[in-house]
Amino acid sequence: MKIDKILVSVFQRRFKSITEEMSITLTKTTRSPILCEAKDFVTGLYDGQGKMLEQTENLPILSFSLGPVCEYIVKYFGEEIYPGDVMFHNDVFSMGNQNNDVAVYKPIFYKDKLIAWAAAKGHQADIGGAVPGGYNPKATEVFQETLRIPPVKVYERGKLRKDVWDLIFANIRFEIVAADMRAQIGSCVVGERGILKLIEKYGLDVFESHKEYLFDSTEKMMQAEIKTIPDGVYRGESTVYYDGRTPGSRYKIRVKITVEDGEIDFDYSDTDPQTDGFVNGTYTSSASATLLTFLQMVNPDMPHNDGMVRPVKINIPEGTILNARYPAATTFGNHLCPPNADAIIRALSRAIPKRVTAGWNQLLCYLTSGYDTRKKDSYVDIGFMGLKGGSGATHGVDGYDHIGMIDASGGVLDQDYEMFEQQTPHLLLKHEFWPDSAGAGRWRGGLGVETRFRIGGEKTKVVTFGDGDVEPPFGLFGGKGATLNRIELHYPDGKVYRTTSKDLVENVPSGTVLFQQAGGGGGYGNPHLRDPARVAEEVKNGIISIKKAKEDYGVVINPKTFEASSINTKKLRGKK
Numbered sequence: 001m002k003i004d005k006i007l008v009s010v011f012q013r014r015f016k017s018i019t020e021e022m023s024i025t026l027t028k029t030t031r032s033p034i035l036c037e038a039k040d041f042v043t044g045l046y047d048g049q050g051k052m053l054e055q056t057e058n059l060p061i062l063s064f065s066l067g068p069v070c071e072y073i074v075k076y077f078g079e080e081i082y083p084g085d086v087m088f089h090n091d092v093f094s095m096g097n098q099n100n101d102v103a104v105y106k107p108i109f110y111k112d113k114l115i116a117w118a119a120a121k122g123h124q125a126d127i128g129g130a131v132p133g134g135y136n137p138k139a140t141e142v143f144q145e146t147l148r149i150p151p152v153k154v155y156e157r158g159k160l161r162k163d164v165w166d167l168i169f170a171n172i173r174f175e176i177v178a179a180d181m182r183a184q185i186g187s188c189v190v191g192e193r194g195i196l197k198l199i200e201k202y203g204l205d206v207f208e209s210h211k212e213y214l215f216d217s218t219e220k221m222m223q224a225e226i227k228t229i230p231d232g233v234y235r236g237e238s239t240v241y242y243d244g245r246t247p248g249s250r251y252k253i254r255v256k257i258t259v260e261d262g263e264i265d266f267d268y269s270d271t272d273p274q275t276d277g278f279v280n281g282t283y284t285s286s287a288s289a290t291l292l293t294f295l296q297m298v299n300p301d302m303p304h305n306d307g308m309v310r311p312v313k314i315n316i317p318e319g320t321i322l323n324a325r326y327p328a329a330t331t332f333g334n335h336l337c338p339p340n341a342d343a344i345i346r347a348l349s350r351a352i353p354k355r356v357t358a359g360w361n362q363l364l365c366y367l368t369s370g371y372d373t374r375k376k377d378s379y380v381d382i383g384f385m386g387l388k389g390g391s392g393a394t395h396g397v398d399g400y401d402h403i404g405m406i407d408a409s410g411g412v413l414d415q416d417y418e419m420f421e422q423q424t425p426h427l428l429l430k431h432e433f434w435p436d437s438a439g440a441g442r443w444r445g446g447l448g449v450e451t452r453f454r455i456g457g458e459k460t461k462v463v464t465f466g467d468g469d470v471e472p473p474f475g476l477f478g479g480k481g482a483t484l485n486r487i488e489l490h491y492p493d494g495k496v497y498r499t500t501s502k503d504l505v506e507n508v509p510s511g512t513v514l515f516q517q518a519g520g521g522g523g524y525g526n527p528h529l530r531d532p533a534r535v536a537e538e539v540k541n542g543i544i545s546i547k548k549a550k551e552d553y554g555v556v557i558n559p560k561t562f563e564a565s566s567i568n569t570k571k572l573r574g575k576k
Contacts, residue, residue: 001209008210008217011198012303015054018194019043022120022187023056029183031176032125033423038384038412041122041184045191046070047211048114051306059123060295061334061407064288065097066119067306073105076151083109084158086185088168090127091150092142093326097285098334099146100127100134102181106188108195110204118191120184125380128171132369133380135463137244137502139278139329146331147171155185174380218307223262225298226311229351231260236347238339240321241470243275244332244502251275251321253336255290255343259351265313266290266344271320279502280324281333281340287314289337289407293344297355332502335466337407338362342474345392349476354395358439358476358522361389361448362468363405364485364501366514370460372425381424383451383516385414385431387466390438390446390482390520392473399446399521401433425456425510434483434517436545439472440552441479441523442530447543448483448520452513460508462489464499468519479523480552486517527553528573532564 022043030036042063044055050071057063072095073087090102103121107114127134128147139145147168154165169178199207233256240251254270274280281289291312295302302308316323322340324330342359349356365387369380388404404412417428430452439445455462468485475481489497492511499505535555538544540562549555556568 001205003210003213007202007206008214011207011210012054012214014194014198015045016056018191019045019054019056021194022118022191023058025190026120026122026183026187029186030122030180032180033415033419034125034382035122035180037415037419038382040412041120042066043120043187043191045195046117046119048116050074050117051215052309053116053211053305055304057304059407059412060292061285061288061337062097062101062121064291065101065284066103066121068095068284069103070105070117070119073151081107081114082157083107083112084155085153086155086188087151088149088154088181089151090146091148092282092284092330092333094150095284097282097288099129099142099331100124102127102149104181104184104188106185106192108192110196110199113204115199115204115207116195118188118195120187122180122184124177124180126173126177128173131463131504132173132378132461133367133382133463135331135367135465136329137278137463137465137504139331140276141327141329143327145278145329173378214303215305215307218303218305219310221299221302222308222311225302226259226264227262229259229264229348232351233258234347234351236343236345238342238346239471240279240336240339241467242501243279244277245275249275253322253339253343255347257344257347263311263313264294266315268316268320268322271316271322273319274321274324274328277502278329279321279332280328280330281322281336282330283316283318283323285333286316286322286336286340289340290314290344292337293341293406296357297348297352332465334407335363335405338405338467341406353477356476357394357399358392358441358445358479358524359473359481360391360406360521361473361482361519362466362485363387364464364466364468364487364518366487366516367463367465368424368426368455368460370425371458373457374425379424379457381420383415384412385420386449386451386516387518388412388414389448389468389485389518392476392521393439393441393443393445393479393524395524396443398443399438401447402449403446427454427456429453429513433543434520435542436548437483437517438520439475439480439482439523440527440548441475442525442527443523444530445473445482445521445523448518451516455508455512455514456510458510460510462499462505462508462514464501464503466501469501472519473522475522476524478526480527482522483517483519485519488515489513490515532566532569536562536564
């Protein structure tokens with residue numbers, strides 16, 4: 001069949017718009033703030049074999065985990081896939097990425113032929129296990145974390161399997177999860193309708209042939225991007241601090257990146273073994289982290305489909321901290337993305353220095369659960385507004401302020417302040433940019449934030465999970481590192497408890513104030529090369545203090561006029 005290149009472009013953009021329609025549907029129909037406000041979900045389309053057609057990546061690390069599961073489901077059910085089927089999946093030992101990230105898959109049939117899939121994956125408010133909300137820092141195996149859901153049909157040939165549905169949700173604490181999973185099913189129906197309209201307009205043969213041409217074209221685009229990286233072998237490493245069980249424990253992530261003839265290979269064979277706690281990753285979460293980090297260094301307008309990933313090879317041996325062996329606990333896996341990204345950035349900074357960033361703030365998050373006495377009901381909340389630190393700067397551009405962890409890449413949105421107080425028994429006291437939190441540089445890192453709220457309700461548990469409280473985000477090429485993360489509980493009796501990065505604090509009394517600092521991103525380039533007028537402007541705006549302007553940037557600021565002293569700045573910077 002003759003290929004119409006304009007029509008190939010039409011198909012690519014229509015695939016994208018359908019996934020965006022699916023995303024809007026989820027935003028408007030889900031109930032949990034994790035989904036409808038923070039948008040901790042993804043939507044995607046896949047061909048009949050489970051190959052990626054396109055995605056809307058509200059949270060990239062989830063997006064790149066949908067395709068591998070779709071391919072697994074195709075093989076798992078084989079000939080027993082029918083029109084009207086709907087499957088659930090979250091199992092990390094059959095290509096899932098994280099237990100709480102539960103996916104819906106809906107096969108799309110045209111004239112009794114399986115031609116595509118619609119999928120949606122979202123972080124659920126609860127998924128069973130020992131701790132409400134799913135994060136259990138004390139877990140040593142998967143059974144203490146979650147209800148495992150390998151591929152299972154909840155609808156077959158359009159009919160609800162009530163027994164399967166009830167089995168799943170009998171093991172989940174909050175009714176809101178069932179409502180949100182129905183919303184994900186609805187999102188997939190929107191995707192199905194979009195694909196069928198496209199095929200009805202152009203025909204199945206045209207769809208198939210132009211899809212394959214799109215894949216091949218995208219593969220060539222990625223190969224061309226990789227060829228801009230000098231061929232060679234590049235190595236980088238980073239450190240994961242504290243496994244939640246052994247104080248002072250450290251684990252190394254080591255990556256060897258080989259670039260050759262339009263292909264790139266990421267090899268983690270020298271990465272440290274898995275832990276005996278919950279600080280482990282799965283192959284899918286770790287490979288997704290690798291892919292999303294690399295994509296930040298190539299053409300952002302490249303279509304995201306199967307052709308894009310063909311020239312990228314990823315080897316993560318089983319039994320390492322990035323690919324833990326069954327039955328390991330792995331809920332923390334998504335949050336190994338930041339140190340994984342650090343290792344990749346350090347490696348490729350020598351090859352493509354102008355396309356990497358300095359270090360991003362690493363996630364340190366809190367989760368609160370308990371009993372809301374106002375509503376006479378239980379609640380759970382992940383504090384998305386407070387965990388969002390700054391991104392690392394890059395050549396020519398400052399880092400983004402308050403963007404979030406690199407695995408979200410800005411996709412996770414803030415909670416609305418009033419909705420936070422409606423959904424939880426807490427009272428927000430402060431949520432502001434944190435001055436001086438960004439790493440100094442010719443291009444500074446992004447700012448982090450400070451958050452403070454008063455805990456209400458009864459039987460409150462506070463779970464913390466993350467990193468970044470030991471080693472700050474690094475600077476590059478003379479840029480300075482940023483600030484550390486911190487979470488503290490200020491009890492009504494005056495006691496102050498600084499949580500560890502993997503902690504479970506039970507029976508927190510009402511009136512306790514949770515204080516959180518999410519650090520900034522690292523700086524890029526010598527800070528003494530930053531324009532003094534720009535430093536003065538940021539001092540005036542409260543982003544940088546007069547003291548830091550002098551110490552880090554070599555800029556002397558008049559405290560009354562907030563203007564930079566040209567003479568004193570030149571002296572301090574060593575210029576005549």
